[in-house]
Amino acid sequence: MGADTGTPGGTDYEIRRFRPRPASSPDYADTKRWIEAVHYGFYQKPGRDELTARIAESSVADDRELTGAYATAPAAAPALDAGRPVATFATFRKTLNVGHGVLVPAHMVTAVTVRTDHRRRGLLRRLMSEDLARAKADGVPVAALTASEASIYRRFGYGVATHERSVSVETGPRFRLAAPVRGRVVAAEPAAMLDLAPEIFARAHRAIPGSLGRQERYRLRAAGQWNEETGGEDHGVRVAVHLDEQGTPDGYAAYAFRGWETEPPTMELRDVVAATPEAYLGLWDFLGSLDLIERIEWEDAPVDDPLVWALEDPRVVRTGSVRDMLWLRILDVEAALSARKLAHDGELVLRIQDPLGFTDGRYRLSSSAGTAQVSRLAHDDPAQDDLVMDIAELSSAYVGGVSPVTLAEAGRIRVGAGRPAAATELARMLAVERPAHCLTHF
Structure with missing residues (x-):
């Protein structure tokens, strides 16, 4: 939902993470309030009890983790129920096809809302950065989401990876x-x-x-x-x-x-x-x-x-x-690229910039007979950089949904002076066997 800037929420908010509970559970009230907050954030009509219960039931089946930010100060009349979170965030784990039949673990982010009267207090940044740090610590190489607003998520390192159309x-x-x-x-x-x-x-x-x-x-x-x-x-x-x-x-x-x-x-x-x-x-x-x-x-x-x-x-x-449909965010460059089969032999040095610092650094990417080898380079020599990009750009190109050549022509990737064809070489390496398309909204 709406963009959220500013300093982290500090003691003004309590962050609670919990597993959803079905309507038959004595702990269902927290799940119900969380779902109601999501409906409110996306301007949906309040769900009937049956719909809310079904959403809770399917969330249990998906093994989701629900996160809510709760205001710690008592709500002043006529404010909304203080038991309802003022910001919501949900995640679950599935797999992502990265081409050539290879599936990698994916951390799927959904139901992201910040209530209008609590925006610009750092809640979205706090929820997103903490969650991505936890996913990276778990060894998940990539995060995914679909965005209701296109201007929000690049600052967290996400890039558009697939598109769709109505016909x-x-x-x-x-x-x-x-x-x-x-x-x-x-x-x-x-x-x-x-x-x-x-x-x-x-x-x-x-x-x-x-x-x-x-x-x-x-x-x-x-x-x-x-x-x-x-x-x-x-x-x-x-x-x-x-x-x-x-x-x-x-x-x-x-x-x-x-x-x-x-x-x-x-x-x-x-x-x-x-x-x-x-x-x-x-x-x-x-x-x-x-x-x-x-x-x-x-x-x-x-x-x-x-x-x-x-x-x-x-x-x-x-x-x-x-x-745009699928947005991806690589959390571990070495793990993400090493998992892929590469369609073209070659070697490139990539300098990656990351607004959250998870993947900042220089990497050597090489391929031989389809097998990728990725190593982080300890020395800093800008003259050796073949391509310089934000992690969002590498995430966009990761499953073949956009060519690095297009991103270079758009000014999103900078090509080193010594390798004018580096973007083309990366495009060949990351080529997939058929057009990328995401079948799943979440």
Whole structure:
């Protein structure tokens, strides 16, 4: 939420970290107040008790840690309940696909809010810096978040790593794929997705650079058991599952009809997960043939989308907004880069600047036959630096979502005088096997 500057909160605030509790627990009150504070911070309507309880239940399943900042001074009337935190912060651990099927631990940050009447007192800086320090101490190489405001998180070392776009697809007679699809698509009972959705996603997760492990509510949404407004069932969800030529499920689409009052008749895609290109195009072939439907809308489409190139008439796909999606923050340069497979042999000296000091220093990155070797250099010789960048830039380029050449042309990376092609060389080293895309909002 809103930016927070100034000195750390000091004795004016108490920071409490705790595990969420379900509604059946005698300790549920703290979890409930914390969730209410998040709703307040994001200007959401107060959740019904059922929705709040479902959020708590899914938070338990995700093994989240909830952090709240609580004002220590008594609340003066008519201020909000003093038991409700004035700032919130949540984390959980999943994995990140960094290319070529390699998964690394990721520290996922979400539900970051600072209440307006407590801004500019250093709360966000305190919560973020303390949390990232703890994650680094745990040996987690990278942190991740999605940002409600793009201007906040660079000062903590985060960089945009993937983008997404909204699309509107005309599904009339102009919607035709240029080549026949493989496998087949079957309509499925949504309840089957409780087990099947995680299985399919696990395959897709290993296949798509930039993919993050998913939280509990994704399978519940695909199964029609999570209504975003109430937390109850969603009876409008339909599911299509793609089977490969051996009959193995390798993709699914969850979608819902917008209603006959919408013109033209429109289907809304809730989720599309495909472990193979064949599954992705097969699902679109199915969606494009839905009777009486003239338009498909999807908010989370990849920017570099094979569907556009697969269609005989790519103009049936209209792009709406394009926006940043996944932000990454490398916490340990040596661990993060050593975990990656590199696509090009070479050697570079990188000077990394870090606003929080976690990764400040000079590193030699070398690659041989795809294996990366990273070492921190003790001596300081600026003349030897091939590339100079903030940790945010290295984090942006880490999963191949943006080229270091683009960042250099934007003035975000400085290229050493002795190696004019250094940005190109780093781009080759960090190249991934297919376009990066994050399937998971959190």
